[in-house]
Amino acid sequence: MFLNIPLHPGFVAQRQSTMAVGPRKSRVLGAILMLIFISLLVVVSRKMGQHKHSVQKPYIPSTRFWRWWKWSESFWNREQQQLDLIYNPILNVAPTNDSLVARMPWWLNHPQALKRCEPDRRVPRQVEDYNTLPQRFQDFLLYMHCRAYPILINQPHLCDDRPFLLLAIKSLAPHFDRRQAIRQSWGQAGSVANRTVVTVFLLGIASPADNFPDLSGMLSHEAKRHRDLLQWEYRDSFFNLTLKETHFLEWFGQHCSHAHYILKGDDDVFVNTWQIIRYLEHLPEVMTKDLFVGDVIRNASPHRDHRLKYFIPESVFVGDYPPYAGGGGYLYSGPLALRLYKVSQQVALFPIDDVFTGMCLKKMGLVPEEHKGFKTFDVDKKYRENPCAYKNLMLVHSRTPQEMIQIWSWLADPNLDCQNSTR
Known part of the structure; x- marks a missing residue:
């Protein structure tokens, strides 16, 4: 050869x-x-x-592409690190190395632990100042892993007409007067400005531990009459507003996923439903997919004064808050709500619901958009009795039931002339 x-x-x-x-x-x-x-x-x-x-062939440095980070000393941050491990696409495999298994959180190999709504007795040993924290914090931390509570009052057919706008209002069982005022004013269900609008109120359990009377009988009657209540079996407290958020998003995906837009708000806000519909009708289609607008708070950090309502100790959370829309009310699209629920399962529950929503948006790579029509800190006092001050607003906080009905009547008056108004 x-x-x-x-x-x-x-x-x-x-x-x-x-x-x-x-x-x-x-x-x-x-x-x-x-x-x-x-x-x-x-x-x-x-x-x-x-x-x-x-x-x-490109040069590959000798350092490892991914390495274990140092576990945080703060409880929430450490819980989030554990969730990041679970949902990390690189580590989304069963660990085989003994040293790797040793570093995994105990519940990673026990998925059922996340579903049990029993107090987590490990928490007092993991939060150094647990015994000195306010009771509301102790309760939140003990049940922070609980994310699935049964629904007691459901409205599975509420969105059969595929609403253009869903008004989802956070309320408490005793707030009958607020809910009725909303039904008679800005939350009127049916056709508004030739668009289908549906209203639903979100409730938990008004616990006797919080000095609430037993109103279950009246609540049952209200649900049958108006068919606009959703209630879940969790304690309706300030720190559990995050549960109200996640449970609503789950319900939305199951029963109202065809709604175009959602206005989420408290039961003490006034909403100019006409103005919101006008805004949405003129919105460029390219902006609808990721729409999330409100009164955006930026560069915020946790309050460390234990006397404040929004107090967050360093033993629970360290770091700055992401941009978030004030929980009094914000507007977002239906498609975004579906994605928001999926992402919310990858974020540890946080005791402040609007900050939690901001965390979810950040994980999605989104930032809420500022809109000057959302006044969650009210308008100037000198304009509050001026009907024209509300004509171009989207939402204002806070208003009594009587004020809601009065403002709505102002805006419904066909003779209202704001051309010569100073506001």
Whole structure:
């Protein structure tokens, strides 16, 4: 097979001398020469291959691509780190290395632990100042892993007409007067400005531990009459407003996913439903998918004064808050709500619901958009009795039931003339 390969002159002389030795020695020598030639070819090929790869293959540093981070000393941050481990696409495999398993949170290999709504007795040992925290904090931390409570009052057919706008209002069981005022004013269900509007009130359990009377009988009557109440079996407290958020998003995905837009608000705000519909009708389609607007709070940090309502101790959370819309009310799209629920399962429950929603948006790579029509800190006092002050607003906080009905009547008056108004 190598007959046509030219040989070195010295090689030719050697070949001629070996021919006289005999056929056998000649064959052995030929085999040796072939092996030497093949070895040379292999060496040359490897050199060329190494040169080729050294040009095309990028340099990979010796440091590891991913390494374990240091566990946070703050409880919420540590819980979030554990959730990040679960939903990390790189680590979304069953660990096999013993040292890796040792670093995993205890419940990672016990998924049922997340579903049990029993107090987590490990918490007092993991939060250094647990015994000195306010009772509301102790309760929140003990049940922070509970995310699924049964629904007691449901309205599965509320959105059968595929509403253009769903008004989802956070309320408490005793707030009958607020809910009725909303039904008679800005929360009127049916056709508003030729658009289908549906209203639903979100409730938990008004616990006797919070000095609430037993109003279950009246609540049952109200639900049957108006068919606009949703109630879940969790304690209706300030820190559990985050549960109200996640349970509503789950309900929305199951029973109201065709609604175009959602206005989420408290039961003490006034909403200019006409103005919101006008805004949405003129919204460019490209903006609807990720729409989330409100009164945006930026560069906020936790309050460390234990006397404040929004107090968050360092033992629970460290860091700054992401941009978030004030919980008094904000507006977002139905498609975003569906994605928001999925992401909310990857974020540890936080005791302040609007901050929690901001955390979810940040995880989605989104930032809420500021809209000057949302006045969650009210308008100037001198304008509060001026009907024209509300004509171009979207939402204002806070208003009594009587004020809601009065403002709505102002805006419904066809003779209202705001052209010469100073506001």
